Amino acid sequence: MEWKKVRIKTKTTAEDLISGVLYEMGITGIEVEDNIPLSEEDKKAMYIDILPEGKTDDGTAFLSFYVEEGNEGEELIENVYQELNRLKDFADIGEGKIETSYTKEEDWINNWKEFFHQFRIEDLLITPSWETGKKEEAGIGHVVEIDPGTAFGTGKHETTTLAIKGIQKYVKESMKILDVGCGSGILGIVALKYGAAHVTMTDLDEKAIEATPVNMERNHITSDCYEVLLGDIIEEEILNERVRNEGFDLVTANIITEVLLPLTPVIVSTLKRGGIYITSGILIEKIPLIKKKIEEVGFEILEINEMGEWASIVGRKK
Structure with a gap:
C-alpha cells in the first residue's frame, strides 16, 4: 500500500499551534523536524551519552503526517490547507507551505524507528520492540515493549x-x-x-x-x-x-x-x-x-x- 506524506513548512514558534490544530482534526501521528537544541530532559529520555552536533536553529520547522491514497486523504489535505490559511489571519506560521510525496507502507513504519526511543515515566520504562538494554536500570518497576506499527x-x-x-x-x-x-x-x-x-x-x-x-x-x-x-x-x-x-x-x-x-x-x-x-x-x-x-x-x-x-x-x- 502507498501512503502520501504531507509536509508543512512553518516556524518553530508555531509548532504547538499547528500540531494542536492537526490533532483536533484527528491527525495524531505527527513528525516534527526542527533544529531546536535538546533539553537535558530530552537527552535523558533518549538514553544516549553523546549526541550528534545538530544544525544551527534558524527558526524553521517541518510538520509531517501520512494519509492513505484516495478521496478521503485528498479531502483531509484540502481541509488542512484551509486551516493553515485561516491560521495565517491571526498567527505567524511562516510559509505554511504544503508539500506531498509518496512512500510505501513498510517504509512509513520503519521511519518511526528513527524517532521512537525508550524512555521512562516514573518507574515505568517504555521501549520500542527493536531496542534492547536499560531494562535492568535501578528504579524500573515495569517494562512495556511497544511497536506502534500503523496504530499510533x-x-x-x-x-x-x-x-x-x-x-x-x-x-x-x-x-x-x-x-x-x-x-x-x-x-x-x-x-x-x-x-x-x-x-x-x-x-x-x-x-x-x-x-x-x-x-x-x-x-x-x-x-x-x-x-x-x-x-x-x-x-x-x-x-x-x-x-x-x-x-x-x-x-x-x-x-x-x-x-x-x-x-x-x-x-x-x-x-x-x-x-x-x-x-x-x-x-x-x-x-x-x-x-x-x-x-x-x-x-x-x-x-x-x-x-x-x-x-x-x-x-x-x-
Missing part, C-alpha cells in the same frame, strides 16, 4: 503520558478497565502491568484492532486478560449496551475534545459507583468545556493536570 500510541506524546500517569496513580489490583480509543493498546498494557485484572479496549480503526493483540503478546499478556472491540460506543447501540452493562472500575479515554463531549455521558453509565474516569487529549483552552460536561453527568473532579499544550482531567462517579 507510543506513550511519548504528552496526552498519552498524562493518561499513563493517571493509570499509575489510580489503578488497583483486580480492577476491570475500559480503554476507549486504544490505538496500539499501550494504556491497556500499562493498566495490566500495574495490577488490573482485565481490560476491554475499543477503537474505530481496524489497524488498532490488529496491533493491540500483537503488543499484548509482546508483553507476555495472555488473551484471557483483555478483549479488543471494533466500533463506536457512542453511535453503535449493540457495542454501547455491551460496555454499559460491564460495571467497570476505571475508564480511560485519550481522545480529542470533540469526541470526549458526546462520549462522557456514555462513560458514566459504564462505571460502578465511585469508578474513576481518566480523560486526556484536551487542549488547555478547552479544559472548561470538558470539566463542565464531566460534572454535569455526575462526576466529581479529582484533579486536572497539564503538560505542554495538553491537559488531563480525572473524575470519580458520585
